[in-house]
Amino acid sequence: MASLDSFGARSQLGVGDASYEIYKISQVEGSARLPYSLKILLENLLRTEDGANITADHIRALGSWDPTAEPSVEIQFTPARVLMQDFTGVPCVVDLATMREAVRELGGDATKVNPLAPAELVIDHSVIADLFGRADAFVRNVDLEYQRNQERYQFLRWGQTAFNEFKVVPPGTGIVHQVNIEYLARTIMTRNGVAYPDTVVGTDSHTTMVNGLGVVGWGVGGIEAEAAMLGQPVSMLIPKVVGFKLHGEMPEGTTATDLVLTITEMLRQHGVVGKFVEFYGPGVSAVPLANRATIGNMSPEYGSTVAIFPIDDETVRYLRLTGRPEEQLALVEAYAKEQGLWHDPAAEPEYSERLELDLSTVEPSLAGPKRPQDRVPLLSAKTLFRAALKDYVKAPVPVNVESAGNGVDGKADEASAESFPASDPPAVHAEQRTEDPADKPRDLISAAVGAAGRATNPVTVTLDDGTRFELDHGAVVIAAITSCTNTSNPQVMLGAALLAKKAVDRGLARKPWVKTTLAPGSKVVMDYYERAGLTPYLEKLGFNLVGYGCTTCIGNSGPLLEPISAAINDNDLTAVSVLSGNRNFEGRINPDVKMNYLASPPLVVAYALAGTMDIDLANEPLGNGADGQPVYLRDIWPTALEVEEVMATAIASEMFARDYADVFAGDERWQSLPTPTGDTFDWAADSTYVRKPPYFEGMPAEPAPVSDIAGARVLAKLGDSVTTDHISPAGSIKADSPAGKYLSEHGVDRRDFNSYGSRRGNHEVMVRGTFANIRLRNQLRLPGTGSAAGAALPEGGFTVNHLTGEQTTIYDASVAYQEAGVPLVILAGKEYGSGSSRDWAAKGTMLLGVRAVIAESYERIHRSNLIGMGVLPLQFPTGENAESLGLTGTETFTISGIEALNAGTTPRSVTVSTDTGVTFDAVVRIDTPGEADYYRHGGILRYVLRRMLAS
Known part of the structure; x- marks a missing residue:
């Protein structure tokens, strides 16, 4: 639909021999003073003005933006394209396929269900670093990837042929965000003779990487992405x-x-x-x-x-x-x-x-051991590591006690001043836990560091090849050059390779307990490594290519060598990973690893050489060289000039042109996959990877009225900083978990379980893994026998079934509640749902029977996703939380006032009352009229489907 162009903004721009229609931002009064990003949004409104969703008043409101005002004006942003990775993209395509069937069942034309905006999916999340440190690691890992994911890949190939405007970048090409900046991003788009800024929403929160190219884009839930693909604008406040x-x-x-x-x-x-x-x-x-x-x-x-x-x-x-x-x-x-x-x-x-x-x-810095915002100056890394280690070991033995280390300015080291108490503390006995130094105010940091001792528990390990060594707390068992954050950056990637060369030249080697992996963001990285002659040095240190994709950063680090894994678990050692990633939450990187540090690729190589976090890299040697003399990090650190000289000769534009020449075609393995045909997908009854979800079952053509919630019980009572990693199924599937039992019952061998991420197209697996993270801490307690408090639940996906008073898994409890017709609520603390934009954190919550979440505050994407699945996000009154209100999670809840939505208005608050006499007004976090429409319809997918049928 052409813009109404109320501001006369339509104009022509000549570029060489070409002419393009554009919408001039300068036609709107006040636009010249706007920040760059708001000018992009303003052009978006000018070009899509339709008099209904986007009006002249919206455009004027953006032109007269008050930078000091709290956001209150809703606008509808129409992204130019949608970007997906395969973990989050498969559910999107599953939902589109299911939507086609629902349209047909309701009397519509199934083929009308197509992306209306270009949608591109990059398969990058499925490769696992099973093999490492060997020449055939890449080939073997890709072979395993195809074996594990054949059903998913066949389904995606069907989607690429069945849907218009939908393209798939096959496995083994690169990480979605690097492929985006190197090839997919346009910066300025052209379509039907119109030129306009490239804008994008993506199903991965790190879609923001493209912001470096001047492209406005951010991560959304898969649910929002599906709606954007189908022409629905993204509702947002200026x-x-x-x-x-x-x-x-x-x-x-x-x-x-x-x-x-x-x-x-x-x-x-x-x-x-x-x-x-x-x-x-x-x-x-x-x-x-x-x-x-x-x-x-x-x-x-x-x-x-x-x-x-x-x-x-x-x-x-x-x-x-x-x-x-x-x-x-x-x-x-x-x-x-x-x-x-x-x-x-x-x-x-x-x-x-x-x-x-x-x-x-x-x-020079790292971040850790469990949050990316907790920066650790490299000069203070050893001292702050020892301070943090106390939280991860039982009864630490203080030996080699050191006072607070001196930072660059000679003052005591400081950790992050922010305090976000985690809902998932390390797995140590409660009576032995101490406070996390990262959660202390700055003036207490030096005292915590000064008291930090070195806990030690050396264990002798013998590998299958006869190699013997001692493993202790703080051992770096994973050193991974991985993730979109850094592997797109030639300066740090070449810096790592040059450091490796200097280390090899001096006779250094990685420690035998370190799993070293190299997972570049695109094939171009290996091209310039080869051209610079640096690949052999990385391989000499064990940094062989393991795959092109998101590996360690998303938990696809693969298993440690069995003797090392056994030593860690049998002796409760606190092992460490160092990775060039962006996420280091507890339980994310590897189940054997408790402490995770983010670092630059050169530092990843350095820690692989050192083999421990308990080292001062500024003053202690990495090891002894071939001449028997100590080698320090400063001796092998490449200078900026050295890196620049290699970049100038090793990187050329023809590398990118060659590697992306036929990027959607894939290799022989991809091309030889049998491809299903037809406008609708033929669901395999025995598939454990791709199943038709129940979102549209029994859906009437018109939505039923919204109803209040009565007789609800608490499925989980959670603390602060509960991330989507805690909520959404991720990582490996344990044999004794509900998901593992489901797969076993369906004839899947344990070795073929694969990861939750690879099975995101099967709602039966995913709902069983929701809230099942091994580090989740549900604060519900078993009914006491001699104490009112009762016993604490173990960490992981466990809860109390209030119908029986027994401990059970969260999934099994939800089944019992749903069979009894009992609605469920979640109680939570601050920043609920922070982390990746995982749609399954909301989908799984809904499928478990949760009708509402009551939290102190929310992460933006997860709050939106909850609404998108018909789950009501509520917020405790300012200054209040479950503890201050005396809520234990054993109460029965009634939430009244929701029905006001049926009148077309959104209540600012609703009344929450319990059978124990607690009553409070909860803030309704439905922030825009568009979100209210989604909630009235039971979620965004049903809303879009009904709109599609109506048109």
Whole structure:
């Protein structure tokens, strides 16, 4: 539908011999003062103005944006395209296939169900680093990937042929976000003769990586992504925009990882959840595109919706390097300058809030041991590791006690000042737990560090080849160059390879207990490694290619060697992983590993050489060289000049052009997969990977009235910072879990269980794994026999079935409740649902029979996803929580006032009462009229389907 063009914004832009229709932002009064990101949104509204969802008043409201006001004006944003990875993308395609059948059953034309916006899916989450440190690791891992995922891949091949505007990048190509910035992203789009900014929503929260290319985009739930594919705009409030001014230059010895960990810490402390962050100022031009992408990638870790860099010369340079045609480059530059989107280093747009960073103050850093915002200066890493270790071991024995280490400025080291008490503390006995130093205020940090002793429990391990060594607390058992965050960045990737070369030249080797893996973001990385002659040095240290995809960062780290795994578990050792990723939540990386540190790729190599976190890399040697002399990190750390010289000769645009020439075709394995045909999918009755979900079963053409909730029981009572990793099924499937039992009952051997992520297309598996994370701590307690408090539940997916008073799994309890007709609620603390944009965290919650969640606060995407599945997000009154209200989770709840939605209005609050006499008004977190419509219809999918039938 053509825009109503109330502002006369439609115009023409000539670029070379071509002419494009554009919508001029300058036609709206006030637009010149807007931040870059809001100008993009303004153009979006001008181009899609339809008088109903997008009106002239919406456009005027954005033009007259008040940077100091709290967000209150709803707008409808129409993304140019949708991006998916396979874990989150498979459920989207499953739902589209199911929607086709539902349309047919309700008398409509099934073939009308198609993406209306370009949708691209990159298969990158399914490869597991089973084999490592050997020449055939990549081939063997890909073979295993195809064996495990053949049903899913056949289904995706069917989707690619059945749906218009849907493309699939096959396995073994690269990580979705790197493929996005290197190939899929356009920066400026053209369609039907119209030129407009490239914008995107993606089913992975790290979609924000493309912000480095000047593209407005962010992660949404799979549910929202499906609606966007089907032409539904994304409902949002005009956000606050934080201006982040950069100046100066990075000092020698620092990396993009150090910069992004510094920015993450700053923005977490400032508070940017739900806001746009925009980088500006004279320092922007000194930040290479790859570093910009690294910063944008970590946006979910500091909580912003986007973290964007405007278009400038560096943007065009990168587009040229990655093989975009010259016509596209000319269009990007001409359009950006015409529309006032070209970065002016001297400009000072209006911002809601401002931060500033002198790049010269950045220092080498890690983050950990369990949160990406907890930055650890490298100079203090050993000391802070020892302080944190106390939380992870039983009865620590203080030996080699050290006082607080000296930081760069000679003062005692400091940890993050933010306090987000985890709902999933480490698996140690409650009476032996101590406070986490990361949760202490800054003035108490030095005391905690000063008291930190070295807990030790050395265990002798013998590998199958006869290698013997001692393993102790703090041993680095995984060193992984992995994830989209850093493997897109040639500077840090070449830095790691050069460090490996220098280490090998000096006679150093990785420690035999370290699992070393290399999983680049695209094939181009291995191309420039080969061209630079650096691959043999990485392989000498065990960093052989294991796959092109998200491995360690998402829990696909693969198993440790059995003797090492046994030693860790039999002796309750606190093992460590060091990875170049963006996520290090507890229980995420590997079930044998308790402490996880994010680091740059060069530091990953360094810790593989050291083999322990209990080392001061500034003052202690990594080991002895071939000459018997100690070798320090400073001896082998590559200089910026060395890295730049290799980059200049090793990277060329023809590499990108060659590797992406036929990116959707795939290799022989992909092309030889049998492909189903037909407009609707032929569901296999015995499939354990892809099954038809029940979302549309019994759905009437018109929605039933919304009803209040009565007689509800608590399925889980949770604490703060419960992430979607805790809620959504992820990682390996245990044989004795409800999901494992289901697979066994359906004839699947234990060795073929695969991961939850690979089985996201089977709702039966996924609902059984919801709230089953081994680190989840359900605060419900068993009925006491001699004590009112009763016994605590074990960590993991367990609860109390209030109908019987017995301990059971969360899944089995939900089945019992649903058979008895009992609705369920979840009680939670602050930042409920933070982490990746996992639609199954909401889908699984709904399928368990949960009608409402009552939390202190929510992460943006998960709150939206709950509504998208018909689950009501409620918030405790300000300053209150379950504890302050005296809620134990044993109560029976009534929630009244929801029915006001039937009148077309959204109540600001509803009344929650219990059978124990507790009553309070809970804030209704349905934030926009669009979300209210979704909830009235029982979720966004039903809403879209009914709209489709009506049209």
